[in-house]
Amino acid sequence: MNRLFKTLICNKQVSLTVAETTGLVQRARDIHGLDAAAAKTLGELLTCGAYMAGCLKSEKGAVSITIKAGENSGSASVSGDVNLHMRGYIDGSAGGKLAGGFMTVVKDDGFFRPFTGACELISDDVSHNLEHYFEISEQIPTKVRVGAKFEGEKCLAAGGVVMQLLPGHSEEAAAYIDAKAEEIGDIAEDILKLGGEGVLKRYFGKDTEGSHVYITRPEYKCNCSREKIAAILHTMGKEELKKIAEEQGEVSVHCHYCNTDYKFGAEDIEKLFK
Numbered sequence: 001m002n003r004l005f006k007t008l009i010c011n012k013q014v015s016l017t018v019a020e021t022t023g024l025v026q027r028a029r030d031i032h033g034l035d036a037a038a039a040k041t042l043g044e045l046l047t048c049g050a051y052m053a054g055c056l057k058s059e060k061g062a063v064s065i066t067i068k069a070g071e072n073s074g075s076a077s078v079s080g081d082v083n084l085h086m087r088g089y090i091d092g093s094a095g096g097k098l099a100g101g102f103m104t105v106v107k108d109d110g111f112f113r114p115f116t117g118a119c120e121l122i123s124d125d126v127s128h129n130l131e132h133y134f135e136i137s138e139q140i141p142t143k144v145r146v147g148a149k150f151e152g153e154k155c156l157a158a159g160g161v162v163m164q165l166l167p168g169h170s171e172e173a174a175a176y177i178d179a180k181a182e183e184i185g186d187i188a189e190d191i192l193k194l195g196g197e198g199v200l201k202r203y204f205g206k207d208t209e210g211s212h213v214y215i216t217r218p219e220y221k222c223n224c225s226r227e228k229i230a231a232i233l234h235t236m237g238k239e240e241l242k243k244i245a246e247e248q249g250e251v252s253v254h255c256h257y258c259n260t261d262y263k264f265g266a267e268d269i270e271k272l273f274k
């Protein structure tokens with residue numbers, strides 16, 4: 001089940017999103033064959049990415065979160081578009097650890113130039129790092145509680161809660177999101193027991209009375225294609241490609257996001273330049 005529930009609460013001073021991303025996270029685990037620790041980290045990042053993709057406004061909007069490895073951390077990247085088509089990968093060698101690295105967010109709303117923000121990673125916890133990012137880079141007070149729970153290869157539950165203060169908010173609204181964040185314990189466990197809708201009801205039932213809740217459905221979908229890869233290869237020039245094909249038998253391009261190999265033999269290369 002993949003769903004985002006989005007609404008405004010506290011007299012429209014707080015934007016609230018509850019995400020249930022169990023299916024999305026399971027798909028990511030299966031595509032990459034990850035162990036539970038790496039799958040948990042990637043799953044939490046994908047949930048944050050789905051939240052951010054859900055905030056995009058333009059038809060051409062896209063967002064990416066990239067983790068650059070520090071000394072003891074791995075690298076990872078997730079991205080998504082306005083249709084909530086999400087994809088991502090993680091270098092599993094660091095066991096899903098993040099601390100010590102850097103996080104970069106690129107938000108492209110399809111207008112003018114993309115917004116880029118970055119911050120240092122402060123812990124191994126995806127939620128804390130995202131809160132830190134919003135504080136440092138976008139100066140928006142945000143509470144993030146994302147989680148993913150695995151039993152071996154099976155994702156039992158994944159999802160989270162994101163609360164963001166809107167401009168002109170009162171002190172009460174700020175106190176409200178602090179208190180709610182404190183109240184939420186193991187969010188993956190809550191999702192497992194109650195589902196996304198149940199989490200919305202349990203923590204925000206009274207506060208969402210009368211507000212319209214928008215429901216959208218994120219899914220794992222890579223936007224790569226043989227045509228797109230061919231267009232990129234074309235820019236390298238025929239001679240260069242022929243040289244690689246001669247040396248290696250073919251030109252092979254790997255998509256990290258969906259674990260697909262695209263292979264171009266000598267004949268394919270000839271065709272590219274016809």
Ligand SMILES: [Zn+2]
Nearest residue numbers: 222224255258
């Ligand atoms: Zn792909």
